[in-house]
Amino acid sequence: MRICAVNTLDSLKLPQFKYTAKMKYTSRHNVIPLKGGCECKGMCSDSKKCLCAVKNGGEIPFNHSGAIVEAKLLVYECGPLCKCPPSCYNRVSQHGIKFQLEIFKTTSRGWGVRSLNSIPSGSFICQYTGELLSEKEADQRTGNDEYLFDLGRSKSSSQSMGAGLSSVISPDLQSTSISCENVEDEEGFTIDAFKYGSVGRFINHSCSPNLVAQRVLYDHDDVRMPHIMLFAAENIPPLRELTYDYNYVVDTVYDSAGNIKIKECYCGSSECTGRMY
Numbered sequence: 008m009r010i011c012a013v014n015t016l017d018s019l020k021l022p023q024f025k026y027t028a029k030m031k032y033t034s035r036h037n038v039i040p041l042k043g044g045c046e047c048k049g050m051c052s053d054s055k056k057c058l059c060a061v062k063n064g065g066e067i068p069f070n071h072s073g074a075i076v077e078a079k080l081l082v083y084e085c086g087p088l089c090k091c092p093p094s095c096y097n098r099v100s101q102h103g104i105k106f107q108l109e110i111f112k113t114t115s116r117g118w119g120v121r122s123l124n125s126i127p128s129g130s131f132i133c134q135y136t137g138e139l140l141s142e143k144e145a146d147q148r149t150g151n152d153e154y155l156f157d158l159g160r161s162k163s164s165s166q167s168m169g170a171g172l173s174s175v176i177s178p179d180l181q182s183t184s185i186s187c188e189n190v191e192d193e194e195g196f197t198i199d200a201f202k203y204g205s206v207g208r209f210i211n212h213s214c215s216p217n218l219v220a221q222r223v224l225y226d227h228d229d230v231r232m233p234h235i236m237l238f239a240a241e242n243i244p245p246l247r248e249l250t251y252d253y254n255y256v257v258d259t260v261y262d263s264a265g266n267i268k269i270k271e272c273y274c275g276s277s278e279c280t281g282r283m284y
């Protein structure tokens with residue numbers, strides 16, 4: 008789908024980056040491959056027999072219109088080794104963008120994203136794609152940290168969803184409680200959308216967001232590096248800016264010299280806390 012960028016405010020052009028609809032992995036990261044899939048011949052309608060439904064806690068997380076029913080720590084969509092057809096109800100975000108999105112210049116937050124169509128609650132919007140980096144690699148990009156999305160760590164006691172853009176957020180506060188078989192260490196991963204990314208890289212933060220970031224697995228089995236899929240958290244009218252909560256914890260973001268970084272929030276919501284971090 009073609010995505011236009013409009014600027015009615017000044018003469019600034021969209022910054023250069025390479026558009027990638029899929030994640031960019033390198034051989035440095037050993038992604039755990041899929042071990043298998045469900046055996047359903049139809050549409051995964053028997054949630055007791057469908058292995059993917061079982062992994063989702065005994066239910067398909069989407070309704071028949073393709074809307075996510077509720078945000079979860081991790082959603083398993085059916086994948087390439089499943090026997091079900093591409094039209095299976097448990098394949099949603101893997102099919103890509105369905106709404107006509109537009110990148111536009113905002114007055115105070117750089118570029119942002121809106122939809123030209125109205126969006127029903129629960130609909131898939133887009134994936135936050137980019138280069139997959141280890142925590143160490145991400146830490147070395149402190150000067151260019153505006154497009155980092157920290158995936159947190161796979162084994163942790165913290166319950167935080169941790170779906171936020173950050174470079175150096177305290178790992179304990181930013182991590183997830185997903186337990187992870189076959190993973191020896193606790194290495195965390197980050198997506199960097201600065202050089203390679205999708206329209207998702209332009210979605211701004213809001214303290215009253217209308218999207219949620221959902222971790223999804225379908226084409227590999229590595230819970231350390233789930234796909235980040237953005238879904239509508241409410242019905243969204245056309246031209247309303249799309250936003251999600253970056254989930255920063257104030258005073259936990261540091262620069263390379265170890266000083267606390269402060270960034271004001273201009274989301275404009277009545278619930279705005281005033282600071283992004």
Ligand SMILES: C[S@@+](CC[C@H](N)C(=O)[O-])C[C@H]1O[C@@H](n2cnc3c(N)ncnc32)[C@H](O)[C@@H]1O
Pocket residue numbers: 115116117118119153154172208209210211212213271272273274283
């Ligand atoms: C992932 S980028 C979002 C797209 C960005 N606006 C652009 O022009 O490329 C994140 C950056 O956007 C800006 N931003 C996003 N949400 C904001 C907000 N609520 N208030 C102020 N700046 C925001 C900050 O500079 C942040 O580091």
